[in-house]
Amino acid sequence: MSTVTLIKKLWPFVQKYRQSLIGAFILTGVGALLAQVTPLVMEYTVNTVQDILDKKKQTQQQIAWIVGGLVLVLFAKEIINLLVQLGQKFLSDRLRFRLAADLHNYSIKRMVSYHLSFFALSQNQIGKLEKRIDKGIESLTKTVKNLFVDIVPMFANALLALALMYKKNIWVGVCATLIMPLYALISREQSKRQKLIRRNIQQFREEKANTLFNLIESIFVVKSFVREEYETSRQWKLTQQLSDSEVKHHRTNYLFDGLKSIAEQLGVVMVFVVTIYFVLNQQMTVGAILLHLMLFNNVSAPVRHLHRIYDEYSEALTYAEGFFDMIENNSYLENSQSKTINHWNLVHKSFAGTFEMKDVDFVYPNGKQALKGVNLHLEAGKTTALVGLSGAGKSSAMNLLAGFYSPTRGEILLDGKPLTGYDPHWIRRNVGLVMQKNHIFSGTIEENIRYGKLEATLDEIVAAAKQASLHEQILQMPNGYQTEAKALSGGQQQRIAIARLFLKNPPIIFLDEPTASLDAITAEQIKDSIDAIKKNRTVLIISHSISQIMDADQIYVMQEGEIIGKGSHETLYEAGGLYREIIDSNARTLNIGRLAATVLG
Numbered sequence: 001m002s003t004v005t006l007i008k009k010l011w012p013f014v015q016k017y018r019q020s021l022i023g024a025f026i027l028t029g030v031g032a033l034l035a036q037v038t039p040l041v042m043e044y045t046v047n048t049v050q051d052i053l054d055k056k057k058q059t060q061q062q063i064a065w066i067v068g069g070l071v072l073v074l075f076a077k078e079i080i081n082l083l084v085q086l087g088q089k090f091l092s093d094r095l096r097f098r099l100a101a102d103l104h105n106y107s108i109k110r111m112v113s114y115h116l117s118f119f120a121l122s123q124n125q126i127g128k129l130e131k132r133i134d135k136g137i138e139s140l141t142k143t144v145k146n147l148f149v150d151i152v153p154m155f156a157n158a159l160l161a162l163a164l165m166y167k168k169n170i171w172v173g174v175c176a177t178l179i180m181p182l183y184a185l186i187s188r189e190q191s192k193r194q195k196l197i198r199r200n201i202q203q204f205r206e207e208k209a210n211t212l213f214n215l216i217e218s219i220f221v222v223k224s225f226v227r228e229e230y231e232t233s234r235q236w237k238l239t240q241q242l243s244d245s246e247v248k249h250h251r252t253n254y255l256f257d258g259l260k261s262i263a264e265q266l267g268v269v270m271v272f273v274v275t276i277y278f279v280l281n282q283q284m285t286v287g288a289i290l291l292h293l294m295l296f297n298n299v300s301a302p303v304r305h306l307h308r309i310y311d312e313y314s315e316a317l318t319y320a321e322g323f324f325d326m327i328e329n330n331s332y333l334e335n336s337q338s339k340t341i342n343h344w345n346l347v348h349k350s351f352a353g354t355f356e357m358k359d360v361d362f363v364y365p366n367g368k369q370a371l372k373g374v375n376l377h378l379e380a381g382k383t384t385a386l387v388g389l390s391g392a393g394k395s396s397a398m399n400l401l402a403g404f405y406s407p408t409r410g411e412i413l414l415d416g417k418p419l420t421g422y423d424p425h426w427i428r429r430n431v432g433l434v435m436q437k438n439h440i441f442s443g444t445i446e447e448n449i450r451y452g453k454l455e456a457t458l459d460e461i462v463a464a465a466k467q468a469s470l471h472e473q474i475l476q477m478p479n480g481y482q483t484e485a486k487a488l489s490g491g492q493q494q495r496i497a498i499a500r501l502f503l504k505n506p507p508i509i510f511l512d513e514p515t516a517s518l519d520a521i522t523a524e525q526i527k528d529s530i531d532a533i534k535k536n537r538t539v540l541i542i543s544h545s546i547s548q549i550m551d552a553d554q555i556y557v558m559q560e561g562e563i564i565g566k567g568s569h570e571t572l573y574e575a576g577g578l579y580r581e582i583i584d585s586n587a588r589t590l591n592i593g594r595l596a597a598t599v600l601g
């Protein structure tokens with residue numbers, strides 16, 4: 001990313017802090033002027049002292065005036081300088097923290113508005129994203145701060161000092177300027193070598209954060225397979241690669257810093273020799289020696305830090321690129337963000353709830369084709385079931401209908417209109433989803449159920465928990481509805497998701513194995529509650545439970561991403577094939593003959 005691009009991208013965030021920016025620039029100018037005071041005062045003092053010594057008739061009063069004046073001027077300058085620096089730091093810090101908060105909020109806003117396919121990309125795994133956001137914001141805000149506290153003040157100071165040197169004597173100015181190309185050359189070479197190392201460091205850091213996330217997330221699996229050592233050595237390898245790159249980075253720095261120090265000393269010697277020459281030829285006063293050396297110090301200070309500044313800046317550019325790529329990825333933006341689409345839901349405020357998939361292919365970002373030429377019809381007010389072996393593409397089809405992903409080919413219609421023409425938020429507001437993995441947030445049971453309807457009263461929450469057959473168990477918990485939801489069993493967590501659905505009470509219901517983790521009695525209770533809510537609503541259900549499948553008005557059978565059959569339970573069973581195999585094997589698993597003998601007597 002170039003500097004111009006970075007400024008263009010940052011400007012919308014920075015522009016509302018224009019006043020702080022202007023204030024910082026004014027203080028920078030004042031600071032640059034103040035930095036030249038000491039060399040000038042020193043020159044004046046040395047020359048005056050030399051004058052007095054030459055005349056050999058100094059009085060105590062003269063000495064007191066010189067010393068007092070010197071102390072006073074330098075002290076006053078330091079006080080003003082301190083105030084200027086405090087002002088600069090305050091303004092830049094304020095800008096930095098506000099900017100960090102704005103960038104953070106904006107990145108979260110963007111991220112949550114992306115399609116799920118964005119999160120399915122390997123470079124967007126949770127740990128990597130977290131690192132990219134953190135490092136991106138940190139280096140961007142650090143750059144802004146450095147600009148006002150380091151870069152601009154130092155360069156303003158250097159330019160003023162150089163101008164003064166030229167004004168005093170053109171040859172001294174030339175000497176001070178001569179080391180610049182040498183310095184720039186060394187710094188450029190240093191940065192060239194560092195660029196690749198820095199990229200590696202960034203990737204290793206993201207990878208490390210991601211592995212750590214995964215490790216903590218899968219700690220149960222790690223422990224149950226006694227893979228602690230294996231995981232530790234995986235982490236160790238990554239850390240080792242990272243630290244190798246970091247050592248290499250610093251080693252290169254030391255080498256080039258040494259070269260730059262030699263270049264700087266060369267500059268000092270040149271300025272010194274040329275000034276001595278002019279002093280000896282009586283074209284300059286003795287005070288000029290001190291003045292020129294001090295001014296040269298002001299000139300070389302930013303040059304001395306050039307590489308560090310460049311280094312931090314290049315790092316910021318690398319991270320900024322990753323950060324802006326992430327937050328400006330419009331191709332993954334859901335169309336609810338689009339201002340140009342006149343969403344169907346705004347035109348036709350009511351809807352029937354008929355879904356249709358026409359010749360739909362779907363390929364995940366990793367290249368896996370999950371759906372091939374799928375044709376599906378969910379009739380409004382009816383229940384449709386999706387049946388098939390594991391990995392057949394049932395959940396993928398449901399995710400597409402809910403607008404989480406877009407088809408790779410073909411189209412999906414809602415009430416005869418393309419799904420892409422609807423606001424996905426509106427669709428999801430009307431669809432109640434109970435997914436295979438029921439995600440519970442850190443927080444209480446009450447907060448978790450309330451997620452289905454944020455403004456729900458406690459009575460409504462309790463009613464929903466009762467419908468989900470969870471209320472009695474919640475009451476037995478140490479803190480009732482205030483118990484941490486993460487502490488619930490798998491089946492209880494699933495019922496939280498079902499309670500959310502009852503609370504939301506949507507016209508369309510998508511259920512992906514809603515009773516998979518439940519015991520038989522609770523499953524039956526939930527089935528009854530779901531049967532009650534199902535009436536006159538469009539329902540899509542994925543289930544391996546015969547009873548839930550049989551009840552559906554229409555059943556689709558899926559195999560390897562394709563629809564291989566549709567119809568009622570009876571017609572599909574009679575037709576034979578995969579559906580019959582599934583039902584028969586279900587019956588065998590249940591040992592239905594023996595079961596019937598014991599249950600029916």
Ligand SMILES: Nc1ncnc2c1ncn2[C@@H]1O[C@H](COP(=O)(O)OP(=O)(O)OP(=O)(O)O)[C@@H](O)[C@H]1O
Binds near residue numbers: 368370393394396436
């Ligand atoms: N996020 C993903 N990225 C890549 N491939 C995926 C993703 N999710 C699912 N798949 C793949 O797509 C195919 C269909 O998966 P899907 O979850 O739709 O099947 P399913 O019929 O619902 O299976 P199950 O009954 O086991 O839940 C599988 O081969 C799976 O590996």
